[in-house]
Amino acid sequence: VIILVSSVAVLSEVYGDLLRAAGATERLMELLATRSPVADPVQPLALPSAHGGSAVRFSAVNFHYPSRPSQPALVDFDLTLHPGETVALVGPSGAGKSTVLQLLLRFYDAQSGAITLDGVDVTQVSLDDLRGRVGIVPQDSTIFSANAMENIRYGRPEASDAEVVAAAKAAHAHDFLTALPEGYQTFLGERGVRLSGGQRQRISIARAMLKNPPLLLLDEATSALDAESERMVQAALEAAMKNRTTLVIAHRLATIQQADRIVVLDHGRIAEEGTHSELVQRGGLYAKLAAMQFNLAT
Ligand code: ATP
Numbered sequence: 001v002i003i004l005v006s007s008v009a010v011l012s013e014v015y016g017d018l019l020r021a022a023g024a025t026e027r028l029m030e031l032l033a034t035r036s037p038v039a040d041p042v043q044p045l046a047l048p049s050a051h052g053g054s055a056v057r058f059s060a061v062n063f064h065y066p067s068r069p070s071q072p073a074l075v076d077f078d079l080t081l082h083p084g085e086t087v088a089l090v091g092p093s094g095a096g097k098s099t100v101l102q103l104l105l106r107f108y109d110a111q112s113g114a115i116t117l118d119g120v121d122v123t124q125v126s127l128d129d130l131r132g133r134v135g136i137v138p139q140d141s142t143i144f145s146a147n148a149m150e151n152i153r154y155g156r157p158e159a160s161d162a163e164v165v166a167a168a169k170a171a172h173a174h175d176f177l178t179a180l181p182e183g184y185q186t187f188l189g190e191r192g193v194r195l196s197g198g199q200r201q202r203i204s205i206a207r208a209m210l211k212n213p214p215l216l217l218l219d220e221a222t223s224a225l226d227a228e229s230e231r232m233v234q235a236a237l238e239a240a241m242k243n244r245t246t247l248v249i250a251h252r253l254a255t256i257q258q259a260d261r262i263v264v265l266d267h268g269r270i271a272e273e274g275t276h277s278e279l280v281q282r283g284g285l286y287a288k289l290a291a292m293q294f295n296l297a298t
Contacts, residue, residue: 141204155207198229
């Protein structure tokens with residue numbers, strides 16, 4: 001699953017074919033590509049404060065990607081996240097898990113139904129406010145060509161050094177960072193020190209914790225980590241989920257078992273909902289997926 005963060009990528013998906021079909025010049029396409037396909041509302045509404053986590057609601061959402069009108073990605077989709085709750089989205093490839101996150105972040109608008117964040121329709125909120133309220137930990141954590149301090153500060157550019165270090169501690173990244181040749185000043189990225197997959201994930205969790213948003217969207221990595229690294233990432237995620245609402249595309253058993261609720265998606269619809277043990281007992285799609293993914297005897 002890839003969360004699109006580039007408006008250019010989203011736009012070319014939405015308008016690219018259309019413009020090409022209309023014979024638009026490359027120049028025009030470039031110009032248009034600088035705008036986002038979803039528009040800011042003319043008179044945006046303010047989001048109410050969300051202490052202890054955001055509330056999220058998808059009501060009867062139907063969505064297909066603009067380039068694929070005949071293939072529904074979400075069908076009559078209803079989902080409520082209560083403040084502070086952790087919900088795990090699971091399901092086979094193509095079930096619609098990352099589509100849920102993309103709609104919530106408003107990279108696309110649903111064709112029908114409504115999505116609200118803290119009671120306000122996401123189309124009525126400015127994109128900056130909406131995305132400012134959300135922390136994202138993507139599947140592949142990007143490490144920039146900059147030192148470790150700046151890599152984490154990216155989560156909240158105005159944060160002080162002390163705040164960066166506090167976030168790194170909370171994300172279980174402080175120990176490995178201070179052990180680097182120049183500690184937090186060590187240059188990372190392509191031409192700097194290369195980090196392990198688990199270390200990169202903890203940097204990205206530290207960024208999200210520094211931002212301290214009421215809503216956290218996690219797209220868990222599928223790649224296997226060694227046991228020690230896995231344990232550290234898990235501890236970091238647990239810390240990050242505290243006192244906020246979390247929606248996680250979950251691939252790891254530990255994450256799923258800790259979720260308050262598991263929502264099983266299949267072909268854009270909710271197939272099952274419950275806790276891990278409830279769903280295993282039920283013997284349905286989740287039990288099958290869990291058996292394949294976690295070698296659980298069901
Ligand atoms: P995975 O676990 O493989 O990442 P997923 O459950 O996250 O899958 P989605 O990525 O949400 O599934 O995809 C839902 C459906 O929408 C699939 O049929 C997919 O092919 C389609 N789809 C996803 N992204 C796009 C896109 N940018 N353009 C067109 N169709 C898309």
